[in-house]
Ligand SMILES: Cc1cc2nc3c(=O)[nH]c(=O)nc-3n(C[C@H](O)[C@H](O)[C@H](O)COP(=O)(O)OP(=O)(O)OC[C@H]3O[C@@H](n4cnc5c(N)ncnc54)[C@H](O)[C@@H]3O)c2cc1C
């Protein structure tokens with residue numbers, strides 16, 4: 523009664539936001555620039571953080587201009603860091619609401635929401651004899667987590683693409699690892715050399731098809747890599763991690779009604795309802811924003827939506843749930859937000 527309308531836990535949150543039993547949060551303790559548009563964010567996680575496996579990602583809820591936005595970031599810290607802190611490394615994308623905020627406008631002391639780590643882009647318990655890491659841009663982050671964790675990997679080749687040498691995130695550390703014999707590193711500078719031509723991969727890595735491969739980078743590269751591995755009959759040696767959804771299948775749009783907020787807006791058939799809502803000021807839960815985490819699931823109350831990955835249409839029926847991050851309007855529709 524003394525604390526009404528707040529709960530005692532709300533007061534505890536003010537003095538001890540990272541305590542056990544509280545909603546899982548993290549305190550940003552430092553932001554270290556890595557390149558001109560990328561930075562490593564050092565976070566002290568709450569007491570209930572369960573720990574991660576190298577290569578996994580964490581969903582982070584960041585308040586940007588008073589609105590909480592959730593995004594996924596790969597963990598770049600080793601799991602046994604002495605001080606218990608974790609790191610993610612973020613590249614600011616053009617017009618990116620969260621990435622730009624984290625890289626350029628976040629002060630130490632900022633609290634963020636965290637979820638427990640997730641993802642299966644990890645090394646198997648029986649370490650492969652020969653490994654190939656094929657990465658580009660910020661796709662290096664989960665692989666850096668693995669390299670920092672698994673010092674005992676003995677035959678590792680990395681082919682990494684970035685526009686210029688100064689855009690290579692973790693460049694000094696990668697060269698140190700290469701100098702210490704832990705890694706054979708090829709940098710492809712796409713600004714001068716052009717994009718990595720997979721037809722020439724055999725020149726760079728003659729035994730690429732024998733290597734267990736982890737690939738992470740832009741959609742175009744990953745699509746080409748998946749095709750190449752399939753064509754050579756070694757698709758089972760390849761694991762990929764995507765930061766954005768794959769192919770978009772656009773269809774007809776329509777008017778979208780957000781039932782709980784009573785707002786209706788016109789949407790095209792290619793924009794995910796999650797983005798349509800955000801543009802209209804309707805905040806919806808989200809995480810990966812690419813159809814893997816189910817953090818955005820919402821009841822479809824009326825009308826029809828199209829799955830942007832497959833083109834499949836889902837029509838409203840009692841109990842039907844849709845993922846707003848990969849669903850676009852297929853005619854007029856209403857979702858419960
Ligand atoms: C499993 C997983 C792990 C991830 N790990 C990392 C990581 O370690 N480091 C990292 O920097 N990012 C990572 N991401 C991407 C990250 O979650 C965000 O998508 C990214 O930071 C952009 O968010 P934003 O809010 O800045 O952009 P938004 O405001 O959502 O989008 C702004 C514009 O940028 C475009 N865009 C969105 N995402 C990307 C992207 N990845 N590349 C290029 N353009 C984009 C959008 O289409 C839009 O036009 C990961 C994503 C997933 C799913």
Ligand code: FES
Nearest residue numbers: 809810811816847
């Ligand atoms: S936000 Fe992850 S599935 Fe939609």
